[in-house]
Amino acid sequence: xxxxxxxxxxxxxHYMHPFTDHKSLSDKGSRIITKADGIxxxxxxxxxxxxxxxxxxxxxxxxxxxxxxxxxxKQMLELPYYNSFFQTTNVPAVKLAEKIIKLAGDDYSHVFFxxxxxxxxxxxxxxxxxxxxxLGQPERTVIISRNNAYHGSTLVGSSLGGMGGMHAQGGMxxxxxxxxxxxxxxxxxxxxxxxxxxxxxxxxxxxxxxxxADKVAAFIGEPVQGAGGVIIPPKTYWPEIQRICxxxxxxxxxxxxxxxxxxxxxxxxxxxxxxxxxxxxxxxxVTSGYIPLGGVVVGKRVAKVLIEQGGEFNHGYTYSxxxxxxxxxLANIEIMEREGLVDKVLNETGPYLxxxxxxxxxxxxxxxxxxxxxVAGFVLMKDKSxxxxxxxxxxxxxxxxxxxxxNGLIMRAVGxxxxxxxxxxxxxxxxxxxxxxxxxxxxxxxxxxxxxxIM
Ligand SMILES: *Cc1c(COP(=O)(O)O)cnc(C)c1O
Numbered sequence: 310x311x312x313x314x315x316x317x318x319x320x321x322x323h324y325m326h327p328f329t330d331h332k333s334l335s336d337k338g339s340r341i342i343t344k345a346d347g348i349x350x351x352x353x354x355x356x357x358x359x360x361x362x363x364x365x366x367x368x369x370x371x372x373x374x375x376x377x378x379x380x381x382x383k384q385m386l387e388l389p390y391y392n393s394f395f396q397t398t399n400v401p402a403v404k405l406a407e408k409i410i411k412l413a414g415d416d417y418s419h420v421f422f423x424x425x426x427x428x429x430x431x432x433x434x435x436x437x438x439x440x441x442x443x444l445g446q447p448e449r450t451v452i453i454s455r456n457n458a459y460h461g462s463t464l465v466g467s468s469l470g471g472m473g474g475m476h477a478q479g480g481m482x483x484x485x486x487x488x489x490x491x492x493x494x495x496x497x498x499x500x501x502x503x504x505x506x507x508x509x510x511x512x513x514x515x516x517x518x519x520x521x522a523d524k525v526a527a528f529i530g531e532p533v534q535g536a537g538g539v540i541i542p543p544k545t546y547w548p549e550i551q552r553i554c555x556x557x558x559x560x561x562x563x564x565x566x567x568x569x570x571x572x573x574x575x576x577x578x579x580x581x582x583x584x585x586x587x588x589x590x591x592x593x594x595v596t597s598g599y600i601p602l603g604g605v606v607v608g609k610r611v612a613k614v615l616i617e618q619g620g621e622f623n624h625g626y627t628y629s630x631x632x633x634x635x636x637x638x639l640a641n642i643e644i645m646e647r648e649g650l651v652d653k654v655l656n657e658t659g660p661y662l663x664x665x666x667x668x669x670x671x672x673x674x675x676x677x678x679x680x681x682x683x684v685a686g687f688v689l690m691k692d693k694s695x696x697x698x699x700x701x702x703x704x705x706x707x708x709x710x711x712x713x714x715x716n717g718l719i720m721r722a723v724g725x726x727x728x729x730x731x732x733x734x735x736x737x738x739x740x741x742x743x744x745x746x747x748x749x750x751x752x753x754x755x756x757x758x759x760x761x762x763i764m
Contacts, residue, residue, distance in 0.1 A: 311353040316341050327462070340714075345372035348732045348739055350719070360719045361729040361743055366535055366567045367598030370644050371734040377599045380640035384633045393422075393630040402630030405638050409591075409606060412576040412642075416585055419612045422604040422630045426566035426592035427461025429603040430529070433588055434465050434482075435624050437527045437560050440611050443619045449526045450484045452562075453516050457490045459536035460529065460564055460590075469529055471537070486520060488512040490534060491542040494677030494688065498696060506543025510550045517557050527560035527587075532578030535567035538726035539686030541679045544583070551584040560587045560611065566603070570594030571645060571733050573682035574655030577606075581682075587611050595638045602634035650733045654682045661737050665744040672751050683735070686728040689754070691764065699725060703763055705754070712753040718746040 317338035325331070326339075341353035348371055350360045363369060370377075384401060391399050406420040421436070423429045434452060441449035454460065456471035468481040471490070491509035493502050500508075517525050528550065534540040554561045563586035568578025570591065575581040577589055587610055592603030607615075615622060628634070645651060659682045666685055670678040676690035689705045691697045699705040706722030713720045721728050731743060758764040 311341060311343060313341060313353045314338075316353065347371045347373060348735050356717060358717045358719055359739075359743055359746060361731045361747075362719050362721050363730055363732045364598050365593070366572070366730045367593035367596075369570055369572070369594040369733045370597045370641060370648075370650070371732040374597070374599075374644065376644060377597065377637050377640050380636045381600060381633050384636035388632050390628075391632060392627060394625060399630060399632040399635075401632045401635035401639060405635040408639060408642055409595075409604075413589065413606045414580070416608050417589075417606050417612075418609045419607040419616075420604050421607060422602065422628075422635070423592075423626050424601040424628045424631065424634070425461070425603045426564070426590060427463040427466035427603075428626060429566075429590045429592060429605050430460045430469055430564065431463055431465040432605050432624065433527075433529070433562050433590060434469070436588065436605065436607070436611065436615070436622070437562070439619060439622060440560070440614055441526050443614055446523070448524055451486055451520050451525045452484065453486045453488060453513060453520070453525060453528045455490045455530055455534075456487050457492070457537035457540070458487075458529075458531060458534060458564075460531075461566075486516055488516050490537065490540055491546050492540045493543055494679075495540075498677070502543045503545040506545030507549050509542070510546050510553060513550060514553045514556075517553070517559065522557040522559070525557065525559050527562050528554055529562040529564060531564045531566075532568040532582050533573065533681055533684055535684070535728075535730070536723065538688075538723035539679070539684050539728040539730075541681050541684075541686075542582070547579070547582040547584040562586055562588045562590065564590040565606075566590055566592045567594075567684070567730065570642075571651040571654055571682075572684060572730065574651060574659050576651060595641065596634060597641050599641070600634045600637045601628075602631065602638055645733070648734070654733055658733075658735060658737065658740065659683055662740055662744075665740060669744060669747060669751075672748065672755075674751055674755055683733055684728070684730045686726050689725045689727065699763070703758075705758070705763075708757060709750060709754040712750040712757070713746075716746060716750050716753070718743070718750060720747060720750070 320339050321335040342350050343353050344351045350358050409420050410417050438450050454469045458471040460466045460469035467475040468485045471487050493505050497505050563579045565577050573581050579586050587608040589606040596602045663680045666678045666680045674689050675687045676693040678687035691699045706725045710722040
């Protein structure tokens, strides 16, 4: 048995956590997660928790999959590590690159590997700038991104991202511009959704003209913004973004770190949302989070130039094409294919979740409930019929998250938005269980707000 108090004390003394206010954490003590199986995790007090966030959007095939462990063990005994620098390669990296290209489709030819989403977006920035320099247009350096985007936490990742709190600590790299996000419910709920999608995409064209088309290298966006609060764009948005990128010859990068590997019911989110990015960032779901791996799927347009004219690309990571990580990814994709998980999200569990969220939308606190595949979100509203939000000081998202914590449910709060992204193996019965828990936590939140005199 784990001594919770003792581990918490050591945790507080020595372990600096990511994205954490340590002063407030040490008063409470961390929750210690000790084991997991399927869609559930357990903490050190023995409490069972439904993990509706798949860890951090990554445990697509669920916890406790022995096949992934076996794939890692087998590879580690044979060749645990070797690099791909200096004209060497390894079999799992080669096979995984081939597999990912098959899943991505005919427009893609190569894969560059890293160990995370952040690193992969660093690779993207270097790759697109190198691409334009190779074509004799070195002044094309600007990358346009969006407010409230999340592209990782390295300096390049946070610069590409649109989170003010991250920019404020450590600054930004130069040459990154931001446009507003396509958040229909939050920005223009009374406007026609599809018309708003066209208008929001038009902000890209405005920015391109402001910066100068001959200075813009690429546009980057998540098909569905994840960490920004599951912002599902109108269906008109991505085709219009594609049209604008094509018009000015600008490269399109889709950050598929969350949407890739089945989350939206296709292998890549862009395949569902109607665009053909030149580069796709992946990480998280590629190994279901069992071992770190990320990378960039490179389209033929970029690959051809880099390979035929680019010379040596002075970029790479010690762990690029890590054989053990690649072996786990291959086993993970094999499970997804064998169990038909991507089609199941598209045709069965995704539509079922949408139906359940339509019921949840009747709750007095719930505004703008939306789902796509197995991501979903809504915003907690004070008076939704008049579109009145809670005051920021109320911290209603944190209140709701507290009730989730107390009721055995991991649901994430982003401001006043409550979001989920459950493992792709979740069954309809488990979706019922999850939505019943959400309902219970919403009722508890409502009672709490009434008791405090906020509602
Ligand atoms: C998580 C995430 C990243 C960063 O990935 P890390 O592996 O944490 O570096 C980048 N982009 C998106 C869309 C993400 O969700």
